[in-house]
Amino acid sequence: MTEPTATPSAPRDPQTPAITRRANPLLAHPITSVAIGVLVAAAILGTLIVPIYARVTPKIGDWPFFYFYLLIYMPATALVLWIVTLLQRRLVPAKADGADSAGTAGDPVPGGVR
Numbered sequence: 197m198t199e200p201t202a203t204p205s206a207p208r209d210p211q212t213p214a215i216t217r218r219a220n221p222l223l224a225h226p227i228t229s230v231a232i233g234v235l236v237a238a239a240i241l242g243t244l245i246v247p248i249y250a251r252v253t254p255k256i257g258d259w260p261f262f263y264f265y266l267l268i269y270m271p272a273t274a275l276v277l278w279i280v281t282l283l284q285r286r287l288v289p290a291k292a293d294g295a296d297s298a299g300t301a302g303d304p305v306p307g308g309v310r
Contacts, residue, residue, distance in 0.1 A: 225286065228283050228287060229287070231283060232283050232284060235276050235279060238276065239273045243269075248265070249261065249262050249266075
């Protein structure tokens, strides 16, 4: 089957709003999307590139570098992923106050029935 077009083939009543397609949030905010991708990739690559932290020196007492790397890396990763979630919230358009009360399939409905 083919996808219906955004414009209707029959004339419409002037009172009826035009049919519009939802914009892809990734295409609507390309810089934010790239920033999210870079931050998540950096968080993942920080553990995959082993030569960064697989060293014995520098040492503080008998503690090798790996332990200090983990003590810094884990909170830093948590902070980066928190920033990513904040950026992702900006991609989703906020609902207007007078928006449709029915919502989408995943939204809870008062009384539990749609």
